[in-house]
Amino acid sequence: MRTAKHKSNIPMTRSSSLTFSPLYRQIKELVIKSLEAGEWGPGDAIPSEAELALRFNVSQGTVRKAIDEMAAENLLVRRQGKGTFVATHSDPRNFFRFLRLMPDNGRTQQYESEPLSCVVREASAEVAGVLNIKPGDAVVAIERILRFDGQPVVFDEIYLVGELFADLTLDRLKSYERSLYSLLESAFGVRMIRAEERLRAVAANAAVAVHLGTAVGHPLLLVERVAYTYGNKPVEWRRGYYCTEQHHYLNELG
Amino acid sequence: MRTAKHKSNIPMTRSSSLTFSPLYRQIKELVIKSLEAGEWGPGDAIPSEAELALRFNVSQGTVRKAIDEMAAENLLVRRQGKGTFVATHSDPRNFFRFLRLMPDNGRTQQYESEPLSCVVREASAEVAGVLNIKPGDAVVAIERILRFDGQPVVFDEIYLVGELFADLTLDRLKSYERSLYSLLESAFGVRMIRAEERLRAVAANAAVAVHLGTAVGHPLLLVERVAYTYGNKPVEWRRGYYCTEQHHYLNELG
DNA sequence: AAGTGGTCTAGACCACCGT
DNA sequence: CGGTGGTCTAGACCACTTG
Numbered sequence: 001m002r003t004a005k006h007k008s009n010i011p012m013t014r015s016s017s018l019t020f021s022p023l024y025r026q027i028k029e030l031v032i033k034s035l036e037a038g039e040w041g042p043g044d045a046i047p048s049e050a051e052l053a054l055r056f057n058v059s060q061g062t063v064r065k066a067i068d069e070m071a072a073e074n075l076l077v078r079r080q081g082k083g084t085f086v087a088t089h090s091d092p093r094n095f096f097r098f099l100r101l102m103p104d105n106g107r108t109q110q111y112e113s114e115p116l117s118c119v120v121r122e123a124s125a126e127v128a129g130v131l132n133i134k135p136g137d138a139v140v141a142i143e144r145i146l147r148f149d150g151q152p153v154v155f156d157e158i159y160l161v162g163e164l165f166a167d168l169t170l171d172r173l174k175s176y177e178r179s180l181y182s183l184l185e186s187a188f189g190v191r192m193i194r195a196e197e198r199l200r201a202v203a204a205n206a207a208v209a210v211h212l213g214t215a216v217g218h219p220l221l222l223v224e225r226v227a228y229t230y231g232n233k234p235v236e237w238r239r240g241y242y243c244t245e246q247h248h249y250l251n252e253l254g
Numbered sequence: 255m256r257t258a259k260h261k262s263n264i265p266m267t268r269s270s271s272l273t274f275s276p277l278y279r280q281i282k283e284l285v286i287k288s289l290e291a292g293e294w295g296p297g298d299a300i301p302s303e304a305e306l307a308l309r310f311n312v313s314q315g316t317v318r319k320a321i322d323e324m325a326a327e328n329l330l331v332r333r334q335g336k337g338t339f340v341a342t343h344s345d346p347r348n349f350f351r352f353l354r355l356m357p358d359n360g361r362t363q364q365y366e367s368e369p370l371s372c373v374v375r376e377a378s379a380e381v382a383g384v385l386n387i388k389p390g391d392a393v394v395a396i397e398r399i400l401r402f403d404g405q406p407v408v409f410d411e412i413y414l415v416g417e418l419f420a421d422l423t424l425d426r427l428k429s430y431e432r433s434l435y436s437l438l439e440s441a442f443g444v445r446m447i448r449a450e451e452r453l454r455a456v457a458a459n460a461a462v463a464v465h466l467g468t469a470v471g472h473p474l475l476l477v478e479r480v481a482y483t484y485g486n487k488p489v490e491w492r493r494g495y496y497c498t499e500q501h502h503y504l505n506e507l508g
Numbered sequence: 509a510a511g512t513g514g515t516c517t518a519g520a521c522c523a524c525c526g527t
Numbered sequence: 528c529g530g531t532g533g534t535c536t537a538g539a540c541c542a543c544t545t546g
Contacts, residue, residue: 022533024534024535048513061534061536061537062535062536064513064514065534072326074508078513078514079512079543080512080513080514080544081512081513081514081542082513083511083513083544084512084513100507196507197505197507198356198503198504199453199505200475200502201474201476203473219455219456219473219474220473221475222455242455244453244454244455248452249453251451252449252451253354253448253450276516277515302531303532304530304531313517314517314518315516316515318533321532332531332532332533333532334524335523335524335526335531336530336532338531510545510546511544512544513544514541514542516538516540517539517540519536520534521535522534522535523534524531524532525531525532527530
């Protein structure tokens with residue numbers, strides 16, 4: 001047994017008001033560090049609250065508050081009686097968290113992804129700026145179509161940081177059953193935490209019109225997304241063209 | 255002093271698993287009832303945690319958890335050392351909570367609202383369905399333009415439940431300095447709690463093109479919104495046409 | 509029955525705000 | 528200084544899941 005003078009392993013710098021952060025937030029950061037390090041993989045159970053309280057030498061209530069915040073941020077999932085689990089993009093509950101497209105009439109619909117290409121390329125200045133890398137650095141460029149009920153509805157151009165995903169191939173995309181983020185998380189250990197989307201209305205150009213089977217000039221919803229992993233590190237930029245004839249982008253304003 | 259057998263005023267039906275709701279959630283509902291009843295108006299301070307704990311005969315921690323949830327839902331705002339306050343649309347922090355339009359380059363920009371018309375009308379079947387009223391019931395129909403830096407960027411058609419807002423006039427809209435929701439909350443006591451937006455890309459028709467100064471057929475972002483007040487009651491439906499030449503709709507995916 | 513998360517309490521103390 | 532929200536603790540008990 002350790003004989004500590006202080007109750008907690010963590011120095012309590014309560015008075016230094018500039019960098020003060022409460023105990024539960026320090027615990028949270030430690031747990032996030034463990035997630036980043038892969039101590040527990042997606043879908044795994046993390047140690048119980050009591051066990052974490054012992055490990056960090058704090059009360060269970062403090063651990064609880066840390067986990068509360070992480071559950072609210074979709075990093076962890078609580079299941080009463082079972083434990084607390086690392087969130088995963090394989091979970092069906094997360095399928096529509098990053099794809100807000102819904103059919104105008106009727107229920108949540110399944111879609112099929114059709115990857116068209118997947119090549120390593122040098123980052124343009126624009127892509128590099130968004131992904132916080134240098135122009136000319138490697139990026140993985142993907143083109144794909146999403147079909148709802150057989151009809152093409154979305155055309156995506158996706159750019160992934162090359163350093164992390166260089167081994168990705170078209171075959172691998174085609175043979176994978178689940179979502180792209182699910183693949184990136186399970187095959188590359190990189191989990192998408194949050195994203196920003198910027199939406200505009202544009203007219204279809206010739207290339208996109210062919211992919212979506214619409215007329216050139218047809219109004220399309222342009223959705224540009226930057227996705228971030230732990231530590232607010234941008235790892236994906238994508239540009240999606242949504243045909244909103246029979247679908248719409250649904251957003252909840254809390 | 256009351257001499258209660260039970261610790262709390264509220265019956266603890268912990269075993270009836272069908273309708274079980276924890277104490278803090280029951281407290282939360284009571285506080286929401288007080289908000290609906292107008293016991294404390296927008297911007298007012300509600301009683302302290304200790305006072306509420308006394309009133310409801312529960313511990314401060316339980317009150318705290320109830321208020322935590324309400325703060326997370328933007329119903330209340332906590333301010334350390336000062337108290338807990340009823341959220342208000344007059345608060346600048348809420349200006350961009352319901353208008354997600356941002357200029358492409360540069361910082362959050364002020365906009366001016368130009369109301370064009372405000373008339374009481376019979377609800378169409380479409381509007382009535384969304385607002386959960388009967389076709390033919392009264393609605394207040396508003397048209398307006400939002401200008402950023404003098405340029406028209408948004409054209410809105412707004413429909414409000416007539417029962418609540420029948421006294422609204424064009425003059426009142428024109429003379430009011432702040433946001434529409436701010437007016438509805440202060441003048442009619444109806445607070446918008448949350449909203450759903452459905453986004454599509456459409457081609458500008460002649461009427462809208464004139465208002466926005468664009469060509470007919472120009473791609474526009476169509477934003478349809480249903481806004482709800484307490485108890486998930488829909489009270490507003492609006493259809494906004496956004497010109498996204500120099501602006502975009504920003505959405506955070508948590 | 510044992511182990512997990514979920515609720516509730518009582519009390520101590522800290523950080524912040526106003527007077 | 529007193530009052531407010533914010534943090535932390537220790538312990539009790541409840542609800543859910545699994546064996």
